[in-house]
Amino acid sequence: xxxxxxxxxxxxxxxxxxxxxxxxxxxxxxxxxxxxxxxxxxxxxxxxxxxxxxxxxxxxxxxxxxxxxxxxxxxxxxxxxxxxxxxxxxxxxxxxxxxxxxxxxxxxxxxxxxxxxxxx
Amino acid sequence: xxxxxxxxxxxxxxxxxxxxxxxxxxxxxxxxxxxxxxxxxxxxxxxxxxxxxxxxxxxxxxxxxxxxxxxxxxxxxxxxxxxxxxxxxxxxxxxxxxxxxxxxxxxxxxxxxx
Numbered sequence: 434x435x436x437x438x439x440x441x442x443x444x445x446x447x448x449x450x451x452x453x454x455x456x457x458x459x460x461x462x463x464x465x466x467x468x469x470x471x472x473x474x475x476x477x478x479x480x481x482x483x484x485x486x487x488x489x490x491x492x493x494x495x496x497x498x499x500x501x502x503x504x505x506x507x508x509x510x511x512x513x514x515x516x517x518x519x520x521x522x523x524x525x526x527x528x529x530x531x532x533x534x535x536x537x538x539x540x541x542x543x544x545x546x547x548x549x550x551x552x553x
Numbered sequence: 554x555x556x557x558x559x560x561x562x563x564x565x566x567x568x569x570x571x572x573x574x575x576x577x578x579x580x581x582x583x584x585x586x587x588x589x590x591x592x593x594x595x596x597x598x599x600x601x602x603x604x605x606x607x608x609x610x611x612x613x614x615x616x617x618x619x620x621x622x623x624x625x626x627x628x629x630x631x632x633x634x635x636x637x638x639x640x641x642x643x644x645x646x647x648x649x650x651x652x653x654x655x656x657x658x659x660x661x662x663x664x665x666x667x
Contacts, residue, residue: 437596464653473562475643475657476597488652524596528653538605539585540653544596 435459437545439525447507451513454548458507458527465502465509466542468524476524484509515552522547555648557581559658566665573614574661576644579625585647586627587655588618592640603627604660614638627638639665 438457446452464483468476481489482502495498498515500507512519524547529542530540560575578584585604589597601612608620618629627644644658 473659475557475645475659477656477657478654481652481654489654520663526596530653539587539602539647541602542601542653542655543597544589546594547594 436523437527437543439523439545439548442546442549443549443551445517445553448517449514451511452550453509453511453513454523454525454550455511456508456525456545457522457524457542459529461545462529464505464507464526464528464530464540465508466526466528467500467508468526470522470547472521479510512550515550517552520550520552522549555584555646555656557573557602557644557646557656557658559644559661560568562659563662563664566634566663567574568667569633570626572629572634572663574629574642574644576627576658577591577625578627578644578645578646580648581598583622584649586620586651587645587647588612588627588629589640589643590640591658591660592612596647600629601630602627634663634665636665636667639663642643 467479468479470476479493480500486548500510525545526541526542528540556579558577587602588600591597601610603610603620610615616631641660641662643660645655
């Protein structure tokens with residue numbers, strides 16, 4: 434079974450430039466997550482999609498970050514314009530459970546290899 | 554506030570020695586608990602998880618963790634370290650309710666020396 438795919442693996446840009454990351458989840462997984470992992474810290478959830486809809490974007494800096502998940506499959510995360518503090522690894526994850534109702538229990542998240550962004 | 558704390562950002566052990574990585578959470582309601590491992594330039598891989606039931610959980614690669622409600626802890630152990638265990642380890646929690654959001658600790662980098 435193919436895992437979560439991400440591209441590019443590395444990106445270097447100047448501050449104030451724009452950048453986009455792409456994620457393809459595991460086939461059949463309804464939920465997709467974008468995390469930001471700053472050096473020396475644990476991953477932080479930026480946005481969570483269940484199918485096409487957003488269920489959590491409370492920590493997404495909406496003045497510069499945007500994300501979309503067309504047709505409930507792959508997703509793109511965009512930063513415009515980038516700041517120095519956006520330098521981080523951006524991880525995409527997916528899990529199988531769908532629906533838009535809060536639930537108990539767990540739904541294992543599977544992570545991609547990440548995109549390492551350096552903003553100069 | 555709900556949070557996760559990993560004690561020790563770096564741990565170094567000898568090959569064959571016991572590995573102990575510490576994780577504590579802050580919550581009035583016991584959460585669901587996870588340990589993930591991250592090898593260089595790779596994504597996170599699930600080692601083990603606790604949901605309900607038996608408090609001692611066994612995972613992959615010989616790791617296990619014990620949920621202690623009274624101590625709000627979920628420490629990760631392995632009886633004998635291998636060189637291949639060198640990696641970064643993250644404790645994560647999923648608090649009750651919501652949509653499966655994980656909150657991660659800051660991570661512990663494990664070094665294994667001969």
